[in-house]
Amino acid sequence: MCRSLLKFIRGTHTVSSRKTRRMLDKYKTFHVACGLAICIFSAIHVSAHLANAANFSTSYSEEFPSLNVARYRGEDPKWIILTTIPGVTGIVLVLILFLMLMSSSNCVRSFNYEIFWYTHNLFIVFYIVLMVHMVGGVLKYQTNIEAHPPGCLTANQSNMDPQAKEMEKADNEERRCTEEAHFQGHYPQTWIWLSGPLCLYCAERFFRYIRSCDPVTIVTVIRHPCNVIELQMLKNKFAARPGQYILLNCPAVSSFENHPFTLTTCPTENKKTFSIHLRIVGDWTERFTQLLLTGSRTDMKTLPMVQHRKYPKIYVDGPFGSPSEDVFNYDVSLCVAGGIGVTPFACMLHTLLDRGWTHFRLQRLYFVWVCSELQSFYWFAELLCSVHHKLWQENRPDYFNMKLYVSQTDSLENMSAKYRPLTSRLLVGRPRWKLLLNELGKTNKHKRIGVFCCGPKAISRTLHRFCNSFQSSETVFEFNKESFS
Numbered sequence: 001m002c003r004s005l006l007k008f009i010r011g012t013h014t015v016s017s018r019k020t021r022r023m024l025d026k027y028k029t030f031h032v033a034c035g036l037a038i039c040i041f042s043a044i045h046v047s048a049h050l051a052n053a054a055n056f057s058t059s060y061s062e063e064f065p066s067l068n069v070a071r072y073r074g075e076d077p078k079w080i081i082l083t084t085i086p087g088v089t090g091i092v093l094v095l096i097l098f099l100m101l102m103s104s105s106n107c108v109r110s111f112n113y114e115i116f117w118y119t120h121n122l123f124i125v126f127y128i129v130l131m132v133h134m135v136g137g138v139l140k141y142q143t144n145i146e147a148h149p150p151g152c153l154t155a156n157q158s159n160m161d162p163q164a165k166e167m168e169k170a171d172n173e174e175r176r177c178t179e180e181a182h183f184q185g186h187y188p189q190t191w192i193w194l195s196g197p198l199c200l201y202c203a204e205r206f207f208r209y210i211r212s213c214d215p216v217t218i219v220t221v222i223r224h225p226c227n228v229i230e231l232q233m234l235k236n237k238f239a240a241r242p243g244q245y246i247l248l249n250c251p252a253v254s255s256f257e258n259h260p261f262t263l264t265t266c267p268t269e270n271k272k273t274f275s276i277h278l279r280i281v282g283d284w285t286e287r288f289t290q291l292l293l294t295g296s297r298t299d300m301k302t303l304p305m306v307q308h309r310k311y312p313k314i315y316v317d318g319p320f321g322s323p324s325e326d327v328f329n330y331d332v333s334l335c336v337a338g339g340i341g342v343t344p345f346a347c348m349l350h351t352l353l354d355r356g357w358t359h360f361r362l363q364r365l366y367f368v369w370v371c372s373e374l375q376s377f378y379w380f381a382e383l384l385c386s387v388h389h390k391l392w393q394e395n396r397p398d399y400f401n402m403k404l405y406v407s408q409t410d411s412l413e414n415m416s417a418k419y420r421p422l423t424s425r426l427l428v429g430r431p432r433w434k435l436l437l438n439e440l441g442k443t444n445k446h447k448r449i450g451v452f453c454c455g456p457k458a459i460s461r462t463l464h465r466f467c468n469s470f471q472s473s474e475t476v477f478e479f480n481k482e483s484f485s
């Protein structure tokens with residue numbers, strides 16, 4: 001989960017292979033797999049030590065008292081657990097893990113991200129308790145193997161009955177040893193395994209904290225249809241690439257919550273501002289929007305300096321990498337956006353408009369955008385028309401192929417006449433993915449098409465399935481899933 005380190009590795013040219021970069025994008029999936037593995041092996045570990053506690057009670061050894069954890073034979077195993085350091089710390093670890101696992105489920109994260117986020121930060125307590133877990137010294141090893149080889153007999157010790165004893169006298173003499181067996185608790189080794197990853201992660205968080213401390217100035221706040229707010233910001237030394245996202249923190253709403261937003265414009269030589277489009281869907285975005293719009297006229301594009309003081313203080317952590325950065329690294333790319341999931345692709349199109357298509361490997365871009373309402377398309381209608389006109393002027397009409405789908409037809413009206421290129425590409429209903437992919441397959445034979453999807457999970461799942469099942473030796477659809485939530 002060292003996002004900045006991953007973004008650095010992903011962005012440098014050392015990771016030339018797209019396959020490796022795509023693997024780096026799976027860091028969250030890998031993390032969840034590790035988290036679940038921790039839970040599964042912890043369950044096995046706990047079961048083994050519960051059996052262990054029962055054994056300590058029933059197999060109490062008078063012969064080797066230092067090996068006992070029970071205080072007497074038949075002691076209640078529950079007491080052995082509740083009165084030893086490994087026992088008590090083990091219960092705390094299991095409780096933390098259970099809370100983290102339950103709060104990390106998709107439903108909790110989408111219902112209330114804060115519950116997940118607060119609970120998940122219990123990992124700090126988890127690691128501290130884990131370091132203490134081993135100091136109890138329950139697991140022991142013998143320190144004097146040479147002086148007391150396992151199975152040997154000390155002077156007053158015999159494990160044979162008298163009759164047999166006479167017969168084995170000579171043999172026993174050889175098995176005599178000079179001292180009692182001595183045992184010592186294992187030296188705690190957990191910190192050896194944890195110190196590397198923890199130091200790396202702490203360095204990552206420290207770096208992110210220092211970087212996010214730089215103040216951010218809100219330059220413009222624009223209200224868009226369908227509950228979307230555009231925020232244009234300025235931050236010293238902030239640089240980003242299209243497709244990347246930031247973590248936004250607004251202490252006036254909550255000091256501990258960092259919400260991810262994909263950039264819709266990146267700073268360029270001519271324009272130092274960067275922007276995000278946020279959809280007001282939860283309590284954090286609602287509260288944040290109230291603070292943004294309180295006392296400022298929402299019809300003004302750029303606010304006079306005097307208004308800046310009215311804005312809440314915000315911090316920006318990032319940018320962080322994402323699969324969408326690779327849209328320009330294919331000959332042909334298909335970008336599918338669902339609703340506000342258009343944001344990473346809007347950033348692409350801004351970059352295409354600023355820098356032109358000749359700077360990139362990409363030779364053909366298919367853009368499919370599905371929205372419930374027609375007004376949603378106004379979020380980036382100007383941008384889409386500008387890109388369309390620019391490519392026609394540069395005699396590359398085939399470069400940018402866009403299809404806009406409006407899925408809810410009850411409130412359908414005509415799009416504004418000034419966006420004619422969009423009106424002629426507007427379709428009603430949801431896309432038929434299989435048909436769409438077949439059409440692309442036919443017009444792009446022998447190509448590896450990069451498929452990028454950002455939006456409701458249902459679209460990603462459906463499209464991913466169709467890309468994998470697309471049977472054609474000539475065309476390959478390589479699915480790149482975009483998600484930070």
Ligand SMILES: NC(=O)C1=CN([C@@H]2O[C@H](COP(=O)(O)OP(=O)(O)OC[C@H]3O[C@@H](n4cnc5c(N)ncnc54)[C@H](OP(=O)(O)O)[C@@H]3O)[C@@H](O)[C@H]2O)C=CC1
Nearest residue numbers: 338339340341370371372407430455456458459482483484
């Ligand atoms: N970088 C990232 O990872 C980002 C991710 N997002 C995510 O994108 C999502 C966008 O949310 P929102 O704007 O509310 O989107 P909506 O819920 O409004 O859905 C957008 C469109 O997708 C359509 N749709 C839903 N499922 C399918 C499907 N299986 N096949 C075809 N079309 C489908 C909907 O059709 P219908 O109306 O018929 O349901 C609707 O027209 C959010 O979950 C957000 O987290 C947003 C920004 C960035």
Ligand code: HEM
Nearest residue numbers: 001028031032035036038039100101104105120123126484
């Ligand atoms: C049990 C299953 C687990 C699941 C499903 C899970 C899920 C997640 C998810 C989805 C994120 C990303 C949050 C985001 O990007 O906004 C995350 C982050 C993180 N998780 Fe887990 N996790 C699990 C277990 C654990 C465990 C056991 C630990 C450590 C003891 C842990 C430590 C972390 C850390 C340190 C982060 C990074 C937070 C950051 O820096 O952004 N997780 N986890």
